[in-house]
Amino acid sequence: MAEKLVENITAMDEDFAQWYTDIVKKAELIDYSSVKGCMIIKPAGYAIWENIQQELDRRFKATGVENVYMPLFIPESLLQQEKDHVEGFAPEVAWVTQGGLEPLTERLCVRPTSETLFCDLYKNDVHSYRDLPKIYNQWCSVVRWEKTTRPFLRSREFLWQEGHTIHATAKEASERTIQMLNVYADFCKEVLAIPTIRGRKTDKEKFAGAIETYTIEAMMHDGKALQSGTSHNFGDGFAKAFGIEFTDKDNKLHTPFQTSWGVSTRIIGAIIMVHGDSEGLVLPPKIAPTQVVIIPIQQKKEGVLEKAGELKEMLKDFRVKIDDSDKSPGYKFSEQEMRGFPIRVEIGPKDIAEGKCVVVRRDTREKHTVDIGELPGFVEKLLETIHNDMYERAKAHLEACIYDATDYEEFKKIIDEKPGFVRAMWCGDVECEDQIKADTTATSRCMPFDDTSRISDVCVCCKKPAKHLVYWGKAY
């Protein structure tokens, strides 16, 4: 297991950033384009995104979501209607100033997110309690003019979904916010085999214009956190700023309440950095574009390709591919591993004579000899086992990366020496967050839902009475 089978992938512990870039390129997920920070998502990468979309969309619709599509452009005057929002996004907005040969009278913002467009729509469509709620979502790309870019993790244009809902009551909006966060956390666990920490963001870290931002935070191999999905409760702030009102059953005008929530192609970066290894990508079975690759051995010998075809037919309930290219078997094995396909089936004259085939799982590289007749059942069970094992390994890593600190010197030492989350109490003042960030570069990741322990009575930084338990850490 220690030997390195695939050349040209930088070792993970040697240079994690380079390892990540190598995988992204070698697995042919993306290519760089002629515009900085804009990536070409190639078939292998886009197929993963399509599977993510499918799984998420199904879960959204089960909660009553309807899909819409909003325009790419936002007039400057519209963007500026909510003060915190525009201030938050201004530094990274791309502008269109010319149409055809003429300058525009009002410049247009390329959407960095679509809150303002949805508000504009709701203003027209929402007049009565009978118009509520509206539970909308769109799949689209957005543009944020980032200075430093990395494939999937931070690109200037990225694909995502943004859900936008509007409700008659604050309670309904707040419930929707949590509901969607739970959809995300569940999706990460059940589909991507990624455990996450659910929690609330501090005021400093929350979305521009939100009253509360909730997050799921995942732990990467290198001990850095990745915010993998967010859900925002806007209260009635946006509605007030945009003048959205409705007449309720009491025959009086009321302001409605809104939410938004999103997951982006960034999550593909999480898949790479949570599950990948020194041989390449390791894809969770449920979103792997190819779940089983059949590799014929001595494929020119009579009957081998035919048998491979029979196996493929037997496995038609799964996403299966035969690699009948004229590369050597060793090449194909490495290729499968680099691309992260969960299961490989080897079939050659030797196996055919015995009525067996060899099944190898990507995540552990464990080999099984299986009777051909039992292959479909074996594969079904193995895909499930792989998913569960991947989740358990990721969970064990996450848990091994959580440290406690009650003393500030200790806190700084842990952040400096041990990659991961540090659990520490916080007084609630932004001054302490700023101090911690200045001293350590770590930020508050979240105030967790599922961890109510109170490890100290005072703030780790200022020693004033503690209000919240916070997970701190370095993040992507």
Add this chain to the structure above:
RNA sequence: CGAAGCGUAGCCCAGUUUGGCAGGGCGCUUGAUUUGGGAUCAAGAGGUCGCAGGUUCAAAUCCUGUCGCUUCGACCA
């Protein structure tokens, strides 16, 4: 936006110090032999040396400018 590094065939790179025929490996194409962990041999195709000026008999190489990419910071999903 700060700091560093890099632009030569699809990819990785040598050549630049000291100007003198455009090179190597991988990949690609064709054929043969191969096939249980990145096969071997033979033949072949592939170049605006990032771009623009300048110096020179002569520029990938020297000078000036410019564009782009990567990484690390600050900012952000």
